[in-house]
Amino acid sequence: MLSALTRAATAAVNRAVNPQPGHDLADLAGAVRGKNVLVTGASYGVGATTARLLARAGATVLLAARTEERLAEVADDITASGGAAYFYCANLADPVAAEALAGTILAEHGHVDIVVSNAGKSIRRSVDLQYDRFRDFERTIGVNYLGPVRMLLALLPSMRARGQGQIINVSTIGVRLTPAPRWGAYQASKSAFDTWLRSIAPEIAHDGVAVSTFYPSLIYTRMSAPTPIMRQLPGMSSAEAADIVGRAIVTRERAIGPWWLGPAEVGSVLLAGPVTWALGVLYRNTDDTPSANGEAANGASHANAER
Numbered sequence: 221m222l223s224a225l226t227r228a229a230t231a232a233v234n235r236a237v238n239p240q241p242g243h244d245l246a247d248l249a250g251a252v253r254g255k256n257v258l259v260t261g262a263s264y265g266v267g268a269t270t271a272r273l274l275a276r277a278g279a280t281v282l283l284a285a286r287t288e289e290r291l292a293e294v295a296d297d298i299t300a301s302g303g304a305a306y307f308y309c310a311n312l313a314d315p316v317a318a319e320a321l322a323g324t325i326l327a328e329h330g331h332v333d334i335v336v337s338n339a340g341k342s343i344r345r346s347v348d349l350q351y352d353r354f355r356d357f358e359r360t361i362g363v364n365y366l367g368p369v370r371m372l373l374a375l376l377p378s379m380r381a382r383g384q385g386q387i388i389n390v391s392t393i394g395v396r397l398t399p400a401p402r403w404g405a406y407q408a409s410k411s412a413f414d415t416w417l418r419s420i421a422p423e424i425a426h427d428g429v430a431v432s433t434f435y436p437s438l439i440y441t442r443m444s445a446p447t448p449i450m451r452q453l454p455g456m457s458s459a460e461a462a463d464i465v466g467r468a469i470v471t472r473e474r475a476i477g478p479w480w481l482g483p484a485e486v487g488s489v490l491l492a493g494p495v496t497w498a499l500g501v502l503y504r505n506t507d508d509t510p511s512a513n514g515e516a517a518n519g520a521s522h523a524n525a526e527r
């Protein structure tokens with residue numbers, strides 16, 4: 221009884237704090253049927269769920285990530301249920317591989333209508349644990365910024381020449397708020413891509429290519445799993461996040477995030493001093509997780525995984 225009440229209360233809180241899809245599968249089908257949709261980071265989490273959703277709505281989904289067996293599993297599931305899926309193994313932290321991925325896809329499919337730039341690497345670690353870990357910064361800037369930029373530089377000319385297209389960036393609320401301690405490498409790299417994409421948006425809009433950015437808070441995936449506190453906080457499932465990507469495709473909105481993000485963004489500017497002070501207090505009263513200390517490397521993104 222108590223656990224049912226707790227579940228209901230959690231669901232109500234999550235509904236109240238997260239953005240809602242506001243469209244159905246028919247709307248999505250109208251927007252993606254017969255289109256080539258590239259989803260990066262489609263082996264796990266939000267990307268895998270988004271690929272399945274878009275394929276169900278009639279898109280030809282092009283899946284990219286590094287883990288071949290996971291990509292094959294997602295693609296096989298899609299084709300077994302009558303959908304169209306192709307998968308490509310690529311390390312997006314390597315700009316050369318990112319450009320090659322775009323070239324292969326254009327050679328095999330002619331064009332890409334929609335890009336869901338979702339692949340990401342998150343690291344939560346204090347800077348004093350990073351003095352000999354410059355690779356934390358290289359890995360995050362690679363997959364969260366340089367790789368996607370290189371890929372889009374190769375895809376944009378044909379999208380613009382065709383006069384249509386859409387890029388959806390799965391960003392994070394963090395890029396719009398006062399930067400939080402321990403998240404420096406992640407937030408800097410996500411902010412770089414967010415800024416670049418928003419900067420080129422007016423340039424490419426003229427050629428019919430829209431940019432939509434989804435600013436999620438917490439999503440319960442393997443990325444957030446290694447940080448125990450995350451499991452106690454309000455968040456959304458991969459399926460709910462995929463629905464928001466679907467909403468972005470249907471509505472072509474410039475930005476989608478929780479309703480409270482705008483006020484919080486204004487507050488983090490107007491109250492920058494007190495907010496920074498409070499974040500310092502929070503930092504001093506919390507610890508790095510065992511995974512950030514390298515004690516539980518498990519392949520997950522907040523952990524000390526080397527991938």
Ligand SMILES: NC(=O)c1ccc[n+]([C@@H]2O[C@H](COP(=O)([O-])OP(=O)(O)OC[C@H]3O[C@@H](n4cnc5c(N)ncnc54)[C@H](OP(=O)(O)O)[C@@H]3O)[C@@H](O)[C@H]2O)c1
Nearest residue numbers: 261263264265266285286287311312313339340439441443
């Ligand atoms: N989870 C959250 O709480 C949260 C909150 C805000 C924003 N986000 C954003 O949501 C997006 C999806 O994250 P998620 O929660 O679904 O995490 P996830 O389950 O860890 O999935 C991340 C995906 O990115 C791929 N990826 C990572 N590094 C890559 C690389 N070097 N090259 C190619 N692909 C790579 C992974 O595939 P391989 O390992 O197979 O390469 C995987 O498919 C990310 O952009 C993240 O920043 C997540």
